[in-house]
Amino acid sequence: MKIPNHIAIILDGNGRWAKSKGRPRSYGHVVGCDNLEKMCNVICDMGVKYLTVYAFSTENWKRSAEEVGVLMNLFRRYLKRCERNAKKRQMRVKIIGDPTGMAPDIQDMIAELEGMSAGYDHMFFQIALNYGSRDEMRRAAAKMTADARDGKLRPEDMSEEVFASYLDTAGIPDPDLLIRTSGEQRLSNFLLWQLAYTEFYFTETPWPAFDEKELMKAIEAYNNRDRRFGDAKS
Ligand code: FPP
Numbered sequence: 001m002k003i004p005n006h007i008a009i010i011l012d013g014n015g016r017w018a019k020s021k022g023r024p025r026s027y028g029h030v031v032g033c034d035n036l037e038k039m040c041n042v043i044c045d046m047g048v049k050y051l052t053v054y055a056f057s058t059e060n061w062k063r064s065a066e067e068v069g070v071l072m073n074l075f076r077r078y079l080k081r082c083e084r085n086a087k088k089r090q091m092r093v094k095i096i097g098d099p100t101g102m103a104p105d106i107q108d109m110i111a112e113l114e115g116m117s118a119g120y121d122h123m124f125f126q127i128a129l130n131y132g133s134r135d136e137m138r139r140a141a142a143k144m145t146a147d148a149r150d151g152k153l154r155p156e157d158m159s160e161e162v163f164a165s166y167l168d169t170a171g172i173p174d175p176d177l178l179i180r181t182s183g184e185q186r187l188s189n190f191l192l193w194q195l196a197y198t199e200f201y202f203t204e205t206p207w208p209a210f211d212e213k214e215l216m217k218a219i220e221a222y223n224n225r226d227r228r229f230g231d232a233k234s
Contacts, residue, residue: 013182013206
């Protein structure tokens with residue numbers, strides 16, 4: 001079985017999963033958070049080199065203040081706990097998205113986690129927080145314009161590789177497999193540039209119930225695809 005080099009996951013369905021159990025949405029987020037820790041280890045042990053997850057979008061601020069508060073506290077707890085796991089698994093952790101939109105103490109935790117794991121290379125784990133693909137491209141365009149103004153970037157040197165180097169995912173290979181849990185079949189502003197040739201897998205299973213067995217189904221489906229990159233035969 002071919003193991004994808006890079007798996008991206010849109011973690012969806014925490015709220016609906018909790019509702020189906022007669023519990024508040026916040027319970028779904030707590031279990032979703034624990035499941036991310038568990039599945040990150042499973043994915044690492046499988047030999048996947050890159051994992052990128054969509055945890056909080058630039059649009060998620062529109063949720064109730066109460067729910068946003070619960071999520072921020074969960075991120076605080078998760079970022080702290082992630083340090084231990086990063087060390088244990090020699091995993092480099094990077095936050096993609098705009099950290100300046102997060103609370104100052106969360107920004108400090110992000111800097112700390114990225115700093116302490118910067119030298120690890122057994123696995124590369126990207127967490128999208130305050131991330132939106134259009135916002136990422138807007139920020140990249142602003143940086144490119146500033147570099148052009150300062151004479152560091154010439155229009156004739158602009159290639160796809162140069163453009164990609166301005167994105168939050170600079171240096172990270174594009175995902176091979178995208179998984180979205182809980183039935184929705186859309187990208188919701190996630191990695192629009194990077195997913196150009198990625199295989200998509202959608203499952204009805206909500207994120208808190210997405211386990212190793214479900215992951216294997218996704219990888220099996222990936223193995224049955226005839227991957228093409230615009231060529232006639234892959
Ligand atoms: C999707 O479920 C989940 C979110 C938008 C919240 C973020 C994800 C987690 C808490 C998992 C852990 C992540 C980290 C980095 C700690 P939903 O609320 O959109 O569910 P619904 O579509 O059923 O309402």
